[in-house]
Amino acid sequence: MEPLVDGFGRVARKLRLSVTDRCNFRCDFCMPLHPIWIPHKEILTYEEMARVVRILVSMNVTKVRLSGGEPLMRRDLEKGVKLISSIPGVETVSMTTNGYFLAEKAAQLKEAGLQSVTVSLHSLKPERFEEIVGRKDVFSKVLDGLREAKKIGLHPVKINCVVTRGCNDDEILDFVELSRQSGFSIRFIEYMPFDGRHLWDVSRLVPGSEIIEKIREKYRLVELPREPGSTAVVYEYADGADGNVAVITSMTKPFCGDCDRIRLTADGKIVPCLFSRDEYDVKKLLRGGASDEEIALFIRESFRKKFAGVETLIKAKGFVPHVRPMHTIGG
Numbered sequence: 001m002e003p004l005v006d007g008f009g010r011v012a013r014k015l016r017l018s019v020t021d022r023c024n025f026r027c028d029f030c031m032p033l034h035p036i037w038i039p040h041k042e043i044l045t046y047e048e049m050a051r052v053v054r055i056l057v058s059m060n061v062t063k064v065r066l067s068g069g070e071p072l073m074r075r076d077l078e079k080g081v082k083l084i085s086s087i088p089g090v091e092t093v094s095m096t097t098n099g100y101f102l103a104e105k106a107a108q109l110k111e112a113g114l115q116s117v118t119v120s121l122h123s124l125k126p127e128r129f130e131e132i133v134g135r136k137d138v139f140s141k142v143l144d145g146l147r148e149a150k151k152i153g154l155h156p157v158k159i160n161c162v163v164t165r166g167c168n169d170d171e172i173l174d175f176v177e178l179s180r181q182s183g184f185s186i187r188f189i190e191y192m193p194f195d196g197r198h199l200w201d202v203s204r205l206v207p208g209s210e211i212i213e214k215i216r217e218k219y220r221l222v223e224l225p226r227e228p229g230s231t232a233v234v235y236e237y238a239d240g241a242d243g244n245v246a247v248i249t250s251m252t253k254p255f256c257g258d259c260d261r262i263r264l265t266a267d268g269k270i271v272p273c274l275f276s277r278d279e280y281d282v283k284k285l286l287r288g289g290a291s292d293e294e295i296a297l298f299i300r301e302s303f304r305k306k307f308a309g310v311e312t313l314i315k316a317k318g319f320v321p322h323v324r325p326m327h328t329i330g331g
Contacts (some may be wrong), residue, residue, distance in 0.1 A: 005303075007304050013062055014061065015056055015263070017053070018263070019080060020068045023070040028134070029191060048283070052299075060278065063090075065096060076104070078111070078112040083121075093114055097120070102146070106145065112210040122162055129142075159186050162191055187209065187246045208247030209253075220237070221235040229259065282298060
């Protein structure tokens, strides 16, 4: 088929696939205190997800990232990974996880076809981390997951850190030291308005430029050319140390002009853009006897409606964030 193209000529090459909305953490910038889970019967089966992936691959989507919720909460995830990774044309299968179950499941997932992993870690201080995620005695398990992922050869291993002013913005250099010592890639993410508790406020946002300026007070950085469609601007250390740092500036310097992502929620909604309130129910077609050609046409028409970008919303008077909290969309 022809490539999947939106109304602005942007071509989809990457799928963000949410396999579940459930999560065992309660991060304050993501989850409501008392989430209402999507009923199990409304969650796509692995076979349904794989069918959508096959259709998207026929339109030149080649990279799949699994997310949630917490993807490792989904039973038999290695089955889903194997189904997806075995589809001809899928070049990479990666995953974003909170890391809690990673140490015990990493080897199975790698054998099934998982290639790389990104672990969310928002503080290197155990008590602070556990306050952020709303659970006790979990910090060491997340670190164990990171070590195991590196040990078994998942590559790259990245760390996502959402930086929030007054919470963990004093740890930026601590994360840099972790990167230099471990070889991990640290991705500092601007705080976005998708929290289930509606705590987001611009005063809590730490711009990516401020983060890089802070690091440069101690280390010389070399900015790498940004890959087309990438959400991150990556910097290496001028002294040749292992690892790298990156900033994801979704709020202050969006990267919408060459965005190449499409999203599929766990309950079967096509979401052309993380910030958009628009979503299109492909599950009805999957369970209603539609052909692959009909589903492909539906996806193509839905993706064509993708809007110009985040700035359109952020600068709009009366900006209202997405009605879904992050855990139901898939980051």
